[in-house]
Amino acid sequence: MNSKHIALSCLLLLLACGKKDKKGPDEVVSGDIKQVTETSNGITYKIFTNIKLTTFKGILVMGSGNNEKQP
16 A cells, blocks of 8 residues: 555656656748747747848837827
């Protein structure tokens, strides 16, 4: 009976301490353009890059997207 309790306790411990899946950024490649969508502190960032380029130049545009007059 004691070994059954130990086995059950180990099983419950493994289930409780199981690996948690951390979601990373979403990546979509369409032709030469790679789109990365990442959310940080409630703000969603979408970054579009050309996969053939080794150096990047660009403009970062930020806004909530919910209101044109007060982004």
